[in-house]
Amino acid sequence: AMAHNQKIVDALTTAAQNKGITTAQFSLAWVSNLGPHIVPIPGSSKVHRIQENFAACNIKLTEEEVNSIKDVVADIGVQGGRYFGKSQEVEHRWG
Numbered sequence: 001a002m003a004h005n006q007k008i009v010d011a012l013t014t015a016a017q018n019k020g021i022t023t024a025q026f027s028l029a030w031v032s033n034l035g036p037h038i039v040p041i042p043g044s045s046k047v048h049r050i051q052e053n054f055a056a057c058n059i060k061l062t063e064e065e066v067n068s069i070k071d072v073v074a075d076i077g078v079q080g081g082r083y084f085g086k087s088q089e090v091e092h093r094w095g
C-alpha cells in the first residue's frame with residue numbers, strides 16, 4: 001500500500017514544485033480549500049516547519065489545481081487502512 005500511495009505523494013510533489021511551494025504547503029492549501037468548515041491543524045516540533053505551515057494560509061489554489069488533486073486521487077486510489085489494520089482503541093488515539 002505504501003508504494004502504491006507514494007504515486008499520489010509524487011503527483012502532489014510535482015504540483016507543489018510547479019507552484020513554487022512545498023508539498024506540505026500544497027496539501028494544507030488543498031485541505032483549506034475543502035470548505036470554510038474545515039481547518040487543517042498540522043503538528044510540528046521545528047520552528048521552520050511551523051513557519052512553512054503558517055505561510056500556507058496565504059496560498060490560493062486554482063480550480064485547475066484543485067481538480068488535478070481530485071483526479072489524481074480518483075485515478076490512483078488510496079490503498080491501505082488509516083491505522084495499519086489496528087483499531088483506534090488499540091492505537092489509543094483519542095484518550
